[in-house]
Amino acid sequence: MVRVEFLGPIQKAPLELEITNLNQLATILQDDKDMLEWLENSAVAVNDTIVNSLDIEIKDGDKVSLLPPVCGG
Amino acid sequence: MVRVEFLGPIQKAPLELEITNLNQLATILQDDKDMLEWLENSAVAVNDTIVNSLDIEIKDGDKVSLLPPVCGG
C-alpha cells in the first residue's frame, strides 16, 4: 500500500492506495472534483523529496505528499 | 581666517590661513612633503560638506577638513 497525504490547507483525509506510479495517482485524484484546483497548484513529494515528473515508480510502503502553495514568514 | 583641520590618521595640527579659495590651500599644502600622499587620497569638506572641485570660494570663518580613506564597521 502507498500512503497519500494532503498537507496544509487541503482538507482531505489520507488515502491508502495500491498504485505503482504517479500517473495512476493522477488519474485517481482527478476523479475528485474538490481536488482539481489543488492538483493544478500543488507540488508532489515521494518519501519527503519533491519530484518534478510523474515518471517515478512507487513501491509498497512509500509515502506521497501533496504540497499546496506556501507562504512562510 | 580659515581653519583647516586634518582628520583621522593625519598627524598634523590644525592651520589658520588667510585664503579665499581651495586652489590657494592646495598650493600651501603641497609644500609640505609629509602631506603629499594624504593630499592624493583625502576628500575635502568645507563647513562639513564634502566638495568635489577646487572652484569653491572660501570666506572668513569657514572650516576646511581633510578626510583620508575611511573604514567603518
Next chain:
Amino acid sequence: MLKLYDGALPVSKILKEWYEEESKSNYGAYIPFVGTVRSEDGIDGLSFDIYEPILESWFSAWQDKAKEKGAIIKMAHSRGDVMLHESSYIASVFSPKRRVALEFIDEFVEDFKASAPIWKYDLKDSKRIYALDRSTEIKGSGILGVNG
C-alpha cells in the same frame, strides 16, 4: 540550527542566544532577518502549518550551501497562531565576510518564501482563512493536474 516554536517567537531572547553561541567563532558579520505580523486587511493575526520533514531537508541543504562559503545559518519559525505585532520568523546568517552575509541572507529569505513547506492563514472574525493569494507554488507544482 532550525527551531520551531508554538506561537510567537521570543525575538530578543533568540537574537541574544544566537549572538552568544557564536561569540567566539570568529564570524565578522551576523545578519538576522526578523518577520513580524503586520496589521492589514483587518486581520487579528496569522496562523501557520508546517510540514517538518521537508522543512528540515530544505534547511539542511541550505546549511550545506552556507558551509561552502564558510558561513552558517540559524532559523526559527512559529507554529499555530501569531497575533498582530508579534514575530513568526527569524533567519540569521553568520559569516566571516560582509558581502557573503548580505548576499546569503537575501537568497535564503527569498528561497524560504518560495520553497519552505509552511502554510499561512489569516485569523479574521474567529476564522482561519488560507492565504492563497499571497502564497507561492513550489517549483514543479501541477504535475498531477489535468494540464500537468
Next chain:
Amino acid sequence: MLKLYDGALPVSKILKEWYEEESKSNYGAYIPFVGTVRSEDGIDGLSFDIYEPILESWFSAWQDKAKEKGAIIKMAHSRGDVMLHESSYIASVFSPKRRVALEFIDEFVEDFKASAPIWKYDLKDSKRIYALDRSTEIKGSGILGVNG
C-alpha cells in the same frame, strides 16, 4: 537614530531596545547587520576615530532615503578600542516590506563602508596602526593633490 558608544557595543541590549521601540510601528521586517572584530593578522583588536558632524549629515541623508520607502534605519558604532570578538557596528532597517528591507540594508552597509567618516586602526603589539590597505577613498578624494 544614530548612537555612538565608547568601546564595544552591548549588542543584545541594542537589538532588544530597537525591536521593542518599533514593536507597534507595524513594520513587517527588521534586519540588523552586526559587525564583529575578527581575529586575523595577529591583531588584539581595532580602534576607531569618528568625525561626528559629517557622520551625522551622512546618516540623516540615508534616513531621508529610508523614509521615502516607508522604512527607518538605526545605527550604532564604537569609538576607541574594541577587542577581538567584540562588536563595533550595528546597522538596522525596519520596513513594512521584506524586499525593501533586504535591498536597503545592503545599500546602506555598502555606502557606510565607502563614505562614513570613520577611521580604523589595528591594535597590535601595543600600537595603533592605521588600516590604510583596508580603507576606501571617499568619492572626490585627491582634489588637493598635485594630480588633482
